[in-house]
């Protein structure tokens with residue numbers, strides 16, 4: 001049986017190690033085997049290792065972002081041929097993880113990489129985009145329902161939105177998806193050094209988080225909007241930032257959280273009409289799969305048309321082994337405004 005290299009979490013909360021394991025062959029009907037050329041890192045990867053969440057079986061292979069080449073094609077799959085450049089989201093199961101040299105993929109959730117994108121740029125997209133898109137566009141309880149059919153004509157012009165943590169990978173896609181449905185103004189809260197870049201993605205106003213504290217944020221946003229109600233708050237940080245976001249949110253507005261919801265006692269029993277959705281960024285669930293398929297159908301064109309640009313990327317050395325130091329940097333909050341990407345085929 002032929003072998004491949006994979007980055008394994010040896011045991012629950014155990015070490016990351018590079019190891020040889022069997023290479024997947026013969027994809028089941030509806031699936032592809034993809035040779036992983038680039039895989040991006042996400043906070044959830046180190047959280048799974050550190051806290052022992054989401055996986056029951058070990059050793060475990062994580063990694064949610066894949067860009068690569070179609071290696072094998074399962075029965076019934078149309079639209080792909082061997083060697084096509086593709087990108088896709090991995091999921092929390094070893095056969096679908098990104099931190100290995102070959103992975104399985106459900107063909108309905110795979111898109112062609114547009115010519116202008118490198119493998120590493122394409123790998124920056126899947127999980128972070130799904131986190132933004134499901135939270136903003138899918139109906140409750142998964143999201144706040146702004147564009148459940150991924151319709152091109154949805155129009156919220158004249159309505160204000162705020163993205164807290166605009167320079168995060170997720171925040172950058174949230175800004176672009178708000179621009180796609182024509183929100184304006186789109187205000188963001190992030191480090192000032194990213195302001196120009198975030199404006200290029202669609203932000204109209206950037207509030208520097210090093211100048212304005214969370215407690216001052218509601219007042220500063222109100223001044224910027226001239227009192228126009230903020231219909232949407234996307235909180236890509238979701239620590240105590242959610243209290244500021246909730247205060248800013250219009251009475252009939254919707255707020256998306258990427259982390260634990262601490263707002264329950266503000267919502268329960270107060271008669272508030274504000275909607276709060278905590279996103280779980282899987283496009284494969286019964287409640288999200290129709291939307292996920294529509295998103296993957298649209299994805300290549302969205303990028304070709306310039307509606308969506310990938311994150312800026314930093315390429316990591318040392319193949320799969322390089323992921324370990326990259327995740328340490330993320331854990332220590334030492335990554336700012338870029339997506340870290342590893343190249344599994346360069347593993348020695």
Ligand SMILES: NC(=O)c1ccc[n+]([C@@H]2O[C@H](COP(=O)([O-])OP(=O)(O)OC[C@H]3O[C@@H](n4cnc5c(N)ncnc54)[C@H](OP(=O)(O)O)[C@@H]3O)[C@@H](O)[C@H]2O)c1
Nearest residue numbers: 043131165167168169170190191236258279280281336337
């Ligand atoms: N629920 C889900 O399914 C799901 C899925 C994906 C991600 N997430 C979560 O969403 C969050 C964002 O993920 P990501 O991959 O986008 O993160 P990321 O790109 O790794 O985030 C790094 C950025 O965080 C920013 N930041 C840190 N603290 C901040 C604060 N207090 N206020 C504003 N910005 C702050 C830094 O911004 P500056 O450089 O501007 O200072 C830095 O650029 C993480 O907590 C992640 O675990 C949840």
